[in-house]
Amino acid sequence: MKGTPVSSNDRNLKVHTLGPTGTNCEAAAHHYLQQRNYKQGGVVLYDTLESAVDGVMADPHDSVLLGCVVYPKLNEIVFRNLKSMSLHECFMMPTHHMVLAGRDRIPVRKVLSHPAPVGLIEDRGYDIRLVTSNAAAAVECAAGGADACITTDVAAEANDLKLIEDFGPVHMGFSIHVPHGTTL
Incomplete structure (x- = not known):
């Protein structure tokens, strides 16, 4: 109650x-x-x-x-x-806010994403590679594994990624x- x-x-x-x-x-x-x-x-x-x-x-x-x-x-x-x-x-x-975030590379070509939120970007022509979680996408992106990733705002900030687009919670x-x- x-x-x-x-x-x-x-x-x-x-x-x-x-x-x-x-x-x-x-x-x-x-x-x-x-x-x-x-x-x-x-x-x-x-x-x-x-x-x-x-x-x-x-x-x-x-x-x-x-x-x-x-x-x-x-x-x-x-x-x-x-x-x-x-x-x-x-x-x-x-x-958390779901975001497209990346390193300094522009234009974005290769993007990491967990399978669940991939629909946020699948119609944009990116080379999308699937990973095990949103936070894993941020870690791998920050290590140079891609230009950008779909992740949470928390994971993007923790990995010093730059916000490209905020899809909100x-x-x-x-x-x-x-x-x-x-x-x-």
Whole structure:
């Protein structure tokens, strides 16, 4: 109920999700812990959500998986793991600003992007290369892997990339998957 204070939860819950730091999944994981008042919780980041599943199952009593509803293979994660975990809940929140950012090269020819937001630029004639996350796109772009990338404003700033275009935040759904036998 709105206005009802949330009681403190001293459980050490780990939210396993997509990294590296600067992803929308990382922001959603911190939001999830804060909204549920987990004082001892933490966020564990992985290169892919598929790898995060293994992390959850290694410590199933104190772990959950957080996914993004637009993650390209979320359906496979759900159905391949039905015997060990289930979808527990979903919530909505705005993402970081999604941006096209790059190094000093102009014109932009090669762009890195996670498969989910590639639709923001796929009709522009860029040579698009897919990577594992929005934040990974920023890291690789900054290292010289492309002229630009689709990433979050947080990851762009952390990697000293220049803003080319700001698409704004996206109202996004995030899913929480819980190992069987775990109660939240």
